[in-house]
Amino acid sequence: MTTRLTPLALSVVTVGAWGLVLGVLSGRAELVVVVLPLLLGLLRIGRTGSSGDWSLARAVSAARVLEGERVTVTVTLSARAPVPLLELFEPLPPILRLVAGHNRGLFSVARGQSVEWRYEVECVRRGRVSLGTVHARLWDRAGLESGETSVRVPWQLRVYPRPLPLRRLPGPRRMQAFVGDYVAPSIGEGLEPGDIRAFVPGDRVRHVNWRASLRFRSLFVTQYHQERNADVVLMLDTLTEAGEPPATTLDVSIRAAAALATAYLARKDRVGLIEYCGPFRWVRPNSGRAHHERLFEALLRADVMFSYVTQEVALVPRRVLPPQALVIAISPLLDPRFEKALVDLAARGFDLAVLSPSAIPLVRRAMRPSASADLACRLWGLERRTRADALHRLGITIVDWDPAEPLEAVLAGLTRSRRRGVAR
Amino acid sequence: MRCLAAVLALSLVGYPLLITPSTTVLVLGAAAMMLCVLGILVATPVLVGGMVLALAEYTLAPSLAGGPPRLASAVLLGVVLVLLLETADFGRRAHHAAIGPGVLLAQIRSWAVFGALAGAGALVAIAAASVASASLRLPWAPAVAAAGAAAALVAVALALSAGRVPPRD
Numbered sequence: 001m002t003t004r005l006t007p008l009a010l011s012v013v014t015v016g017a018w019g020l021v022l023g024v025l026s027g028r029a030e031l032v033v034v035v036l037p038l039l040l041g042l043l044r045i046g047r048t049g050s051s052g053d054w055s056l057a058r059a060v061s062a063a064r065v066l067e068g069e070r071v072t073v074t075v076t077l078s079a080r081a082p083v084p085l086l087e088l089f090e091p092l093p094p095i096l097r098l099v100a101g102h103n104r105g106l107f108s109v110a111r112g113q114s115v116e117w118r119y120e121v122e123c124v125r126r127g128r129v130s131l132g133t134v135h136a137r138l139w140d141r142a143g144l145e146s147g148e149t150s151v152r153v154p155w156q157l158r159v160y161p162r163p164l165p166l167r168r169l170p171g172p173r174r175m176q177a178f179v180g181d182y183v184a185p186s187i188g189e190g191l192e193p194g195d196i197r198a199f200v201p202g203d204r205v206r207h208v209n210w211r212a213s214l215r216f217r218s219l220f221v222t223q224y225h226q227e228r229n230a231d232v233v234l235m236l237d238t239l240t241e242a243g244e245p246p247a248t249t250l251d252v253s254i255r256a257a258a259a260l261a262t263a264y265l266a267r268k269d270r271v272g273l274i275e276y277c278g279p280f281r282w283v284r285p286n287s288g289r290a291h292h293e294r295l296f297e298a299l300l301r302a303d304v305m306f307s308y309v310t311q312e313v314a315l316v317p318r319r320v321l322p323p324q325a326l327v328i329a330i331s332p333l334l335d336p337r338f339e340k341a342l343v344d345l346a347a348r349g350f351d352l353a354v355l356s357p358s359a360i361p362l363v364r365r366a367m368r369p370s371a372s373a374d375l376a377c378r379l380w381g382l383e384r385r386t387r388a389d390a391l392h393r394l395g396i397t398i399v400d401w402d403p404a405e406p407l408e409a410v411l412a413g414l415t416r417s418r419r420r421g422v423a424r
Numbered sequence: 425m426r427c428l429a430a431v432l433a434l435s436l437v438g439y440p441l442l443i444t445p446s447t448t449v450l451v452l453g454a455a456a457m458m459l460c461v462l463g464i465l466v467a468t469p470v471l472v473g474g475m476v477l478a479l480a481e482y483t484l485a486p487s488l489a490g491g492p493p494r495l496a497s498a499v500l501l502g503v504v505l506v507l508l509l510e511t512a513d514f515g516r517r518a519h520h521a522a523i524g525p526g527v528l529l530a531q532i533r534s535w536a537v538f539g540a541l542a543g544a545g546a547l548v549a550i551a552a553a554s555v556a557s558a559s560l561r562l563p564w565a566p567a568v569a570a571a572g573a574a575a576a577l578v579a580v581a582l583a584l585s586a587g588r589v590p591p592r593d
Binding site: 006007008013014016017019020021022025026028030031033037039040041044085101102105106108109117139141142143 | 472509510523524525
C-alpha cells in the first residue's frame, strides 16, 4: 500500500502560511500563535503505524436470483493489527441497484476484532455479475495521509430473466410422437373422446359406448384422440436493440422468451432456442428441468453482438430446427436481416408466429417529450406497420406487443390470429 | 459531524466579533461564515477560502480594538482551525457511507486528545518564547517571515511529493 499526503495536509499548510503572512503584515503575535496548533498538527504525519494486516470476506444471500429480486451482501473485515480508519468502497455494476445501506463504509477495528458491513442490492437486469474488487483506503485519524489498495474478493451472481406469467399459449399446428398435453388429430390412447365406430373383435370392453350401442342395437366403441407434445423453437432477434436498460427491446424479448420457454416446458413440450445475431447460437429442443436451466443460461448470455455476417436459416441443422416445430420468433423488427430470415422460414413451410415487442414506447420512455419526438415516433410507427403488413401478406402471423401490456393478453391475440388463419 | 464543523466555524467567525463588534468585521465574518458553510458541504478548498477570510477578520478585530495580545484565546482559535478542517473533511468522507461501530467515538477521542496536546504544546511554546524574548532581543518580524517562507517551501514540497517511500506494507 502506497501512502500519500491528502489534500487536507496541503490545506493545513495553506491556512498556516496565510496566518504567518497576516502575522508579519499586522505585526501581531496572536496570528503566529494561531498557527502553532496547525504546525503541531502536521507533526502527526507519518506517525500512524502500518495497518496492512487485515482481510476481507464476502457473503451473498443468494448466488442465483431472478430480475427484481434483492440480495444482501455482507462484507466482513477482520484485523490482526489495529486499523485506525479504513474506508471500503465496492463499485456496483449497472445490473445492481443499491436499495438499503451503503456500498461505501468507514471502519475502525481493534487487533483481533472483526466488523460486518451489510448492504442490500436489487438486481434490475439479467446478467452475470462477477464483482470481486473492493477498493480500500486506509486513513490516519487526522486524515492527513492515506494509502490505497484493492482487494480481490471473488463474488459470482447470476441474475436470470424473470418469466412473465402465462396461462394460455399459442398451440402448435403439428404434434410430435411423444406424450404431451395437446390433443392430436390421430386416434389412439388418450383421454379426449373422438369418433365412434362399430365394435370389432379385440376392442376393449371399457371402450364400448353403451348409449350408442343401445340406440343402434349393436356394439359401438368410442375412439380417443392421442395426446402428444410439440416441438417449440424460440427464435430470438439479438441483431440490435433499442431503449434504455433495463427495458430495451432485447430485455423484454428475453423476458418473453423466458416466459414462453417456462410455460411450454411445463406442458411437457420440447423447447429449443435460436439466437439470431448474425451467426447463429442455439440450444437443441429438449424438455425437463435440466433443459430449463440450459435455456435460462443461454438467455443469460444473450446480448447484441454487432456483425456483418448474415447466415441462412437453411444452415440451421434439422435437429435444432425440426420441420414440424412451432417457431415463435421474438423480434422488434428493427433489422431487415431478421425479416429476411422470417420470410425464409415461412417459405420453408414452418409453423411460424412472430411476437414483436414494439421499440417505440421503450424509446419514448427514454426520451424527453417533445413535438418532434412525437412526430418521429408516429412516422416510425407507420414504417413499422408497413413492414408488418408486408410480412402479413406473405402469410406470417405477427402480433405487435407494447411491453407495457401483459404478455398473456398479447398472446391471446396471437392464438386468435392463428385460429382464424388471418394475420394481424 | 457536519454540525460539529458548523459549530466550530461559527466560533471561529464569532470570536473576532466579540473582540470588536464593528461593521467591517461583521461583513468579513459573514462572508467567511458563508464560505465555511459552503466548504463544509461541498469541498475543502472552499472551506480554506472561508478560513482565510476568518483569519483576516481575526487580524482586523484586535488591530481595531488595540490592547495587549490575547495569546490564550489565539491558541484556542488555532486548535479550532485544525479541528474545523479535520471535522469537515471527515464529515465529507462519512457522508453517504456506512459507519462502523466505534468509529465516531474513536474519532472524537482522537480530536480531543490532539486539541489538548496541541493547546498545551502551544502554551509551552508561548512561555518559552516569552522567556526567550525577555532574555534576548530578536527581530521577531523577520524571524516570523523566515518561518513563513520555510512553511511555504514545506507546502510546495508537500504538494510535489506524490508518493512516499518506502511502501508501508
